[in-house]
Amino acid sequence: MGRVTELLTSEADPVERDLLRKAAGGNLFAFEEIVRRYQRRVYGVALRIVRRHDVADDVAQEAFIRAWKALDTFDLERPFGPWACRIAANLAVNHVRSPRAREEGLPEGHAEQPAVSQDPLTGVLDAEARDVLARALESLPGEQRAVFVLRVYEEQSYKEIAEGLGLSMGTVMSRLSRAREKLRLALAPYLATGALRAGGGEP
Amino acid sequence: MSAHVVDRLSEYLDDELVPAERASIEAHLRDCPDCTTRLEELAAVDDLARALPAEAPDGYFTDFSSRVRARVEAKPAQRAPFRLPAWTLAAAAAIALGVTVPALLRRQSLEPSAVPHAAPVPTQLEPQLQSRAPAAADAPPAREGENRAASTAPAPAAQDRRQRAEKSLAPPPPQSLAPRAPAVHQEEYAEPHGLAGGVAESLEGASSPAETGRDGERDALKADTDEQMRALGYVSMEKKAKTEAPGFAAAAGAAAPAPKRALESARKDQPTAALARTRFGELLDRAAPTAAEARALREAWRVHASLASGGEADEARVRVLEVGAQAYRLGRDGADLALLEKDTAAYLARPDALQAARARAALQSVRGDRP
Numbered sequence: 338m339g340r341v342t343e344l345l346t347s348e349a350d351p352v353e354r355d356l357l358r359k360a361a362g363g364n365l366f367a368f369e370e371i372v373r374r375y376q377r378r379v380y381g382v383a384l385r386i387v388r389r390h391d392v393a394d395d396v397a398q399e400a401f402i403r404a405w406k407a408l409d410t411f412d413l414e415r416p417f418g419p420w421a422c423r424i425a426a427n428l429a430v431n432h433v434r435s436p437r438a439r440e441e442g443l444p445e446g447h448a449e450q451p452a453v454s455q456d457p458l459t460g461v462l463d464a465e466a467r468d469v470l471a472r473a474l475e476s477l478p479g480e481q482r483a484v485f486v487l488r489v490y491e492e493q494s495y496k497e498i499a500e501g502l503g504l505s506m507g508t509v510m511s512r513l514s515r516a517r518e519k520l521r522l523a524l525a526p527y528l529a530t531g532a533l534r535a536g537g538g539e540p
Numbered sequence: 541m542s543a544h545v546v547d548r549l550s551e552y553l554d555d556e557l558v559p560a561e562r563a564s565i566e567a568h569l570r571d572c573p574d575c576t577t578r579l580e581e582l583a584a585v586d587d588l589a590r591a592l593p594a595e596a597p598d599g600y601f602t603d604f605s606s607r608v609r610a611r612v613e614a615k616p617a618q619r620a621p622f623r624l625p626a627w628t629l630a631a632a633a634a635i636a637l638g639v640t641v642p643a644l645l646r647r648q649s650l651e652p653s654a655v656p657h658a659a660p661v662p663t664q665l666e667p668q669l670q671s672r673a674p675a676a677a678d679a680p681p682a683r684e685g686e687n688r689a690a691s692t693a694p695a696p697a698a699q700d701r702r703q704r705a706e707k708s709l710a711p712p713p714p715q716s717l718a719p720r721a722p723a724v725h726q727e728e729y730a731e732p733h734g735l736a737g738g739v740a741e742s743l744e745g746a747s748s749p750a751e752t753g754r755d756g757e758r759d760a761l762k763a764d765t766d767e768q769m770r771a772l773g774y775v776s777m778e779k780k781a782k783t784e785a786p787g788f789a790a791a792a793g794a795a796a797p798a799p800k801r802a803l804e805s806a807r808k809d810q811p812t813a814a815l816a817r818t819r820f821g822e823l824l825d826r827a828a829p830t831a832a833e834a835r836a837l838r839e840a841w842r843v844h845a846s847l848a849s850g851g852e853a854d855e856a857r858v859r860v861l862e863v864g865a866q867a868y869r870l871g872r873d874g875a876d877l878a879l880l881e882k883d884t885a886a887y888l889a890r891p892d893a894l895q896a897a898r899a900r901a902a903l904q905s906v907r908g909d910r911p
Contacts, residue, residue: 352897359894365609366851370895372605377596380604384594394600401608470588488554489586495556514550520585521578528581 357417361408368408372401375418378491382422385486386429387438388475396432400425422491423501426483430502433479466527473523481516484509542568542575549579553586606824820844820852828863831871838863854894857887861902868906877906 353374359367379400384393404411404421411420432438474482483502487493493501495509502509521528545568551557552565569576823841828834838860845856861884868876884903887893 364851366855369605369609372608376601376604380596381594398608402611405612471592489589510551517550517582517585521581528584
């Protein structure tokens with residue numbers, strides 16, 4: 338779900354704008370409908386950063402609660418989804434950096450478990466490469482992972498990411514570049530075969 | 541391979557470079573197979589990452605939004621979205637005035653001298669009326685208003701009538717239905733058995749004899765509704781509570797009493813509208829694995845929609861549709877589909893329908909399934 342989709346759907350969606358207006362006016366049921374629309378995305382961002390379902394659940398709920406509280410300051414003409422995802426990413430990074438997260442460690446591998454899926458890449462990507470990538474993602478510092486998630490999964494601009502996470506554009510750029518380089522190195526044996534070069538590299 | 545270019549490949553991939561930088565990278569890429577390969581590898585990493593699933597446990601999203609809402613409701617102080625609106629105070633004041641002013645006028649018209657002797661209204665009532673009138677005019681903040689109303693004892697005559705009514709009806713009826721809208725809102729943030737009940741009672745106590753007929757109607761309506769609720773809602777909910785512990789109990793909250801006890805205590809202590817509200821959260825938590833249960837749940841939502849107001853009623857109406865669709869999916873009974881079509885049309889025709897898209901989606905979800 339990228340920025341282009343976002344512009345075509347949420348921003349132009351009068352129903353959503355109406356719901357947002359009602360929610361900003363204090364209508365909790367309108368807000369609940371908004372939550373229903375974005376719950377999977379916001380949870381997805383949280384899970385990819387914190388890597389544990391229980392924590393991602395907390396983060397996703399808290400992200401929506403913060404969004405609700407801040408709704409009166411939110412520009413209702415802007416799409417809600419990316420904003421909520423940035424709030425979630427911010428909370429998720431804070432969690433990952435916290436001492437509690439270090440104590441918890443990583444789960445037995447619910448998150449991003451390489452699984453048989455119906456997606457068209459399955460034929461190209463062998464399970465081993467996916468496993469390696471999943472572990473490489475886990476080993477990234479949380480700050481780098483958050484930037485990577487907002488960019489790669491949410492297709493947010495550097496500016497949006499910088500604002501959302503309270504970073505400079507330069508920091509976003511360098512964290513993303515470093516994260517990608519680590520992942521590339523981890524996957525190098527698979528990439529070298531050329532088998533994984535699905536999708537073009539041209540922007 | 542140029543270090544300068546390697547460092548910017550990630551930005552190039554994201555199309556975040558200014559045109560001049562971009563042109564310079566592209567010029568380099570044309571002559572450097574290493575950098576080109578590297579760029580392709582970075583793109584492949586992104587693609588591979590996007591193919592990794594991030595899945596929640598089954599059913600996780602079913603009640604996610606209602607849990608968020610419950611949490612927001614649990615912390616009203618920070619934003620207080622449902623803070624008692626001014627009109628409810630005005631309405632409460634209007635009820636008090638509507639009752640007391642005619643009573644005063646009646647007295648005056650009966651006794652042109654306006655000398656308050658041998659008044660039909662007990663004399664203790666008068667100071668209360670005077671003390672209540674400024675409350676209506678000033679429209680005080682919610683808490684103050686509630687306290688004032690709650691501390692005002694019902695007039696003895698009215699109290700007698702209520703006591704008689706309580707004796708004559710078993711079980712004692714919850715207070716009233718229709719004019720209780722302000723109390724429902726207060727209920728949202730008042731303690732469940734606290735001040736709002738006091739307001740309800742004192743208003744009830746102040747009602748004039750002219751309203752007795754309406755009280756009767758309300759009681760009849762309420763009795764019907766209770767009957768429906770028992771028939772439709774609580775039977776299967778009790779069963780569910782027994783069979784589905786501990787999941788259900790946990791979802792309902794450890795502090796929440798068992799549904800039957802909740803019903804009893806609600807009947808004893810709370811107005812019917814509050815009872816409906818108590819059930820809202822419980823209904824949200826309920827699953828309906830069979831067509832019969834889905835039908836029962838649908839009708840429970842229907843009852844709820846008729847008792848609730850505002851957004852909650854809207855939500856209940858949409859749930860009627862969604863659970864109705866579920867009933868049809870489970871049972872494939874044409875009657876369920878026909879009812880769903882009728883309900884959806886009725887919902888969409890409402891000027892206050894808030895979730896038309898969701899309503900249409902409910903119907904759409906089964907029209908596609910039609911055998």
